Amino acid sequence: MQDLVNAVAEMMEDEAMTLTKKYVEEGMPALQIIEAYKDALSIIGKRFEECTYFVPELILAGEMMKAASEIIKPLMKDGQSNVETPRIGKFLLGTVEGDIHDIGKDMVHMLMDINGFQVRDLGVDVPAQRFWDEYKEFQPDIIGMSGLLTLAYESMKKVADGLNEMGERDKVKVIIGGGQMDEQACKYVGADAFVTDAVAGINICKGWVS
Amino acid sequence: MIAGWENMSSSQRQEAFLAKWASGEGIEFASDEARVSYQYRAGLIMDAVKLKKTPDRVPVVPLATFAPIMLYGYSAKQAMYDPHILGKVCLDYTRDYDVDATLVPPMVMHGPALEVLGYHLYKWPGHGIKEEQGYQFVEKEYMKAEDYDHFIADPTDYWFRVWFPRTHSSLEPLAQMPPLYGTMELPMAGPWLCALGAPPIQEAYKALLEAGRISFEWIQALGPYIGQILSSGFPMYAGSATKAPFDVLGDSFRGTTQLMMDLYRRPQKVLEAVDRLVPLMISMGVGGALANNNPLVFIPLHKGADGFMSNEQFKKFYWPSLKKVMIGLAENGCVPCCFVEGGYNQRLEYLAEMPQGECVFIFDRTDMAQARKILGGKSCIGGGFPVSLIITGDAQQVEVETKKLLEMAAGDGGYILSIGCAMDEAREHTLKAFIQAGKKYGKY
Numbered sequence: 001m002q003d004l005v006n007a008v009a010e011m012m013e014d015e016a017m018t019l020t021k022k023y024v025e026e027g028m029p030a031l032q033i034i035e036a037y038k039d040a041l042s043i044i045g046k047r048f049e050e051c052t053y054f055v056p057e058l059i060l061a062g063e064m065m066k067a068a069s070e071i072i073k074p075l076m077k078d079g080q081s082n083v084e085t086p087r088i089g090k091f092l093l094g095t096v097e098g099d100i101h102d103i104g105k106d107m108v109h110m111l112m113d114i115n116g117f118q119v120r121d122l123g124v125d126v127p128a129q130r131f132w133d134e135y136k137e138f139q140p141d142i143i144g145m146s147g148l149l150t151l152a153y154e155s156m157k158k159v160a161d162g163l164n165e166m167g168e169r170d171k172v173k174v175i176i177g178g179g180q181m182d183e184q185a186c187k188y189v190g191a192d193a194f195v196t197d198a199v200a201g202i203n204i205c206k207g208w209v210s
Numbered sequence: 211m212i213a214g215w216e217n218m219s220s221s222q223r224q225e226a227f228l229a230k231w232a233s234g235e236g237i238e239f240a241s242d243e244a245r246v247s248y249q250y251r252a253g254l255i256m257d258a259v260k261l262k263k264t265p266d267r268v269p270v271v272p273l274a275t276f277a278p279i280m281l282y283g284y285s286a287k288q289a290m291y292d293p294h295i296l297g298k299v300c301l302d303y304t305r306d307y308d309v310d311a312t313l314v315p316p317m318v319m320h321g322p323a324l325e326v327l328g329y330h331l332y333k334w335p336g337h338g339i340k341e342e343q344g345y346q347f348v349e350k351e352y353m354k355a356e357d358y359d360h361f362i363a364d365p366t367d368y369w370f371r372v373w374f375p376r377t378h379s380s381l382e383p384l385a386q387m388p389p390l391y392g393t394m395e396l397p398m399a400g401p402w403l404c405a406l407g408a409p410p411i412q413e414a415y416k417a418l419l420e421a422g423r424i425s426f427e428w429i430q431a432l433g434p435y436i437g438q439i440l441s442s443g444f445p446m447y448a449g450s451a452t453k454a455p456f457d458v459l460g461d462s463f464r465g466t467t468q469l470m471m472d473l474y475r476r477p478q479k480v481l482e483a484v485d486r487l488v489p490l491m492i493s494m495g496v497g498g499a500l501a502n503n504n505p506l507v508f509i510p511l512h513k514g515a516d517g518f519m520s521n522e523q524f525k526k527f528y529w530p531s532l533k534k535v536m537i538g539l540a541e542n543g544c545v546p547c548c549f550v551e552g553g554y555n556q557r558l559e560y561l562a563e564m565p566q567g568e569c570v571f572i573f574d575r576t577d578m579a580q581a582r583k584i585l586g587g588k589s590c591i592g593g594g595f596p597v598s599l600i601i602t603g604d605a606q607q608v609e610v611e612t613k614k615l616l617e618m619a620a621g622d623g624g625y626i627l628s629i630g631c632a633m634d635e636a637r638e639h640t641l642k643a644f645i646q647a648g649k650k651y652g653k654y
Contacts (some may be wrong), residue, residue, distance in 0.1 A: 011474050013474065013475065051520075052520070053520075054517060054518060054519045054520050054523070055466070055470050055517070055518050055519060056470035056471065056473045056474065056519060056523065059467050059470045059471055060470070060471050060474055060475075063471060098339075098340065098343055099346075100333065100338075100346050100348070101346075103349075103466050103467070149346070149634060150597055150598075150601055150631070150633070150634055150635055151343060151634065151635065153598070153601060153602060179551070179552060179574070179575070179631075180596075180597055180598060180630075180631060181598075182596055182598050184596060184598040184599050184602055184603060185598040185602060187602075188598070188602035196552075196553070196575060197516075197517045198517075
C-alpha cells in the first residue's frame, strides 16, 4: 500500500481517499489500511520537524486521517478499535484559564499523538483546579500548558505553584508554550521548559520520557 | 491637499504627509512648549521612518491596548463601557509615562455598541471574558468554501449580506435582503425597497443605526480627551489601520484551519480572494489616515510568521498581496507600519524587497540583530523587547536589556523602540524603566 502512504504524505487528498475506498472494496483488512495512514503520518511528522511541512500540511493530514477513519471504523471487528500502539508517555494538555486560543494547542495535541504520546486535552480556558484534578486522575508524565496572551503567565504559575503545594511538582515535567513564552516567563511560572513552536516542544517531551 | 501632490513620487508624498503631520497643523496646542514637544516627538518618528537623517534619539513607542487601563486600576470592562474612564486613563498614561507617540483610544472599542449588534466575532469583558481582561478574537469558519466565488465577485455584497448576518446576530435578517443593484432604475428599485420594509430587516437596520448612534455619542465623549492628548504635545502612533489580505481571509472569514487547507484544496481561489482584497485594504488605510491627518497606517501581521507556512507558501499566498497593499499605501503618501507578530527570521529577505525608506516593521520575536543586518538602511525597524520582562521582570533587568537591544538594533537611525506586542497588561516600575532607558541609551 505504498501508493496510499505516498498519497497521504504528499498531501494528495483526493487520491488518498480514492485509494482508501479502493482498498476497502478489495477487502483489505482495516488494520492494514490504518497502518498505512500511520506510516504516512510519521513521514509527515518528520517533515514537520525538518521544517519542510508546516501548519497547512499538519491540518490537512489531520483531516485526511479523520475522513479515512470514518470509512474504516465501521469495518473494524469488535475490540479492534481499541488496539492501540504502545504509548511512550502520558501528556496532559490545555490552554490556561483566561485564554481561549486553541490553534497552537491543537497542533501540539496532534503532533504529540503522532509521536506516540497518550494525550488528554482539556480544551481552552482551563482553570487550575481542573489541571490539578486531571493530573491526579490521569497521572501524566508531562503537563503542557498553552497560552497566547500575557495573562497566561499568571494562570500557568498558579498551576505550577499548586503542584508544588501538592508535593507533586518533582514527579511531573511542566512545559509551557505560546507566542509570548521565553526564558523569563518560564522562570516566573516555574516550568521546566518553554517553547514558541510545537516541534521544539515535541522534541523536549520525547527527550524527557526516553 | 498638499501642493504639487499630483507630480510627487511615493517617497515625496510620504515626506510631505509626514511633515504635515509632524508640524502639528490643525492642533490647538495648549502652549508653545507643547507645540515644540509635539514637533520633537513626531520629528523623531519621521526621521526614523525616512532614513535620511539620524534622529536626535530613538523614538520610544510602546504599543498598548488595555495595559494603561490596568495600570490606573480600572478593569477592561470599565474602559469599554465608560468613555470618560478610557479617555482620562489615556491622557494620564500619555503624560505620566511620557511616550513619544501614544495609543489610539478608539482601539479599545465601545461595549454597548457591540451588545446592540449581538457581535460575536470577539468575546469581550462581561461577554464571555472576565471583566478585568481585554477582548479576544473568536476564530471560526464564517465564510464557507462554496462562498469563495461570491466573495471574489463582490466582496462588499458578500460582506454585507452574508458575513454580517453570520457575525452579528442583530444583523441576521440582512441575509434576506436582495442585492443593492436593483436600485439602478426605477422599475427595479421598488422590489428592493419593499424588501427593506420587511419587519425583521427594519429591526436589523434599527440595530445598526442604534449602534452607530451610541458610538457617535461615545466618540464625542472621548474626543475632548484625544484633543487634550494632542494639544499637550503627544502624537498618536497611527492614523488608521488595515490588514494583510491573507490575514483578513484567515482571521475573519475562513479561519486558520480552513484557510490553511485551502492552500491545497483551492489555491487559485485563495489567490483570487487575497488579490481582490488589495484595493479594499489600501483604501481603508488611506481613508483613515487622511481623516486623522496622520500618515502612519498600522498593519498587524498574523498568519505569515515562521512556522505557519513554508517560504514557498509565504512567497505565493501571503507576501505578494501584502506587498501590493504596502506599495499602494505609500503611493498615497501613507507609511505602512507592519506590526510583525511572531518570528520572521525566515522572511526578512522578502521584507527587504520594499523600496527604501517607505515603511516600518515593528518586530515581536524576530532576531533583532538579523533584522538590523538585513533591513538596516532599507526600512525602519522597531520592537524586539520581550513583554515578559515588563510583566515579570524588575526595573534593573529591564534597563540592562533595553540598553542591549538598542546597541544591537538602533544603528545610526531607522529604529523605533517598542515592545514586541501590544500590551494588554504591564507593570508601572518596569514600563517606566523601559521608557527612561530608551531615552537615556537611545540618544544618537
